[in-house]
Amino acid sequence: MEIKAVLFDLDGTLLPMDQDEFVKAYFGLLAKKLAPLGYEAEKLIKVLWIGVGAMVKNEGSGTNEEAFWKVFTSSYGEESLKDKPFIDSFYREEFNQVQAVCGFDKAAKEIVELVKEKGKLPVLATNPLFPHIATENRMRWAGLQPEMFAAYTTYEDCHFCKPNPKYYEELLQKLDLKPEECIMVGNDFDEDIVPTEKLGMQVFLLTDCMINKNNADISKYPHGDFEALRRYLEENL
Secondary structure (H helix, E strand, O other): OOOOEEEEOOEOOOEOEOHHHHHHHHHHHHHHHHHHHOOOHHHHHHHHHHHHHHHHOOOOOOOHHHHHHHHHHHHHOHHHHHHHHHHHHHHHOHHHHHHHHEOOOOHHHHHHHHHHHOOOEEEEOOOOOOOHHHHHHHHHHOOOOHHHOOEEOOOOOOOOOOOOHHHHHHHHHHHOOOHHHEEEEEOEHHHHHHHHHHHOOEEEEEOOOOEOOOOOOOOOOOEEOHHHHHHHHHHHO
């Protein structure tokens, strides 16, 4: 079946990063932003992690945004919703400081442009744990623009998260695509490669910032750096 789209992960794939450093910087800045409103850092970070867990476990009863804020308001009360615009302003402004702990590779943009030149759809299949503001900023850190993609996933419009295959199914349904018409490119073996291969997608594991928690044998999967990815796409698109 003809390939019609290439799905890209963002964090650790198009945007090089050490995930632990990223989260430490991100949560630290958010805690600093919210401190004047009375949010104590240790409790806030604990609540943030519980909220992330709720999104990852979401089975479609609501959006990921709703799952997160259900956790947040259960910890801080419904009155905490009044602080949501303040938190949104964090993602527009201070969050951009996190770029300092991320890498950059100009090949990311070149690869996305290659997909478009081949007449295929580039899709940003980033785990929808962030608002659209934060997602668009992280794209820009990688030298990309939102309009370069046929679609990108955020916590406002998704009802599932990686590694749940339903996350990918929901995205493909929106794009009217079959798994066999797609290639998934990602750096996390368990989140990006395993579920999409099971659905029937072709896969490519980008190894520059690879996450392989269980030390799985990756030898049977197409894998390598950006140059290897370029060759793979040239051969398969």
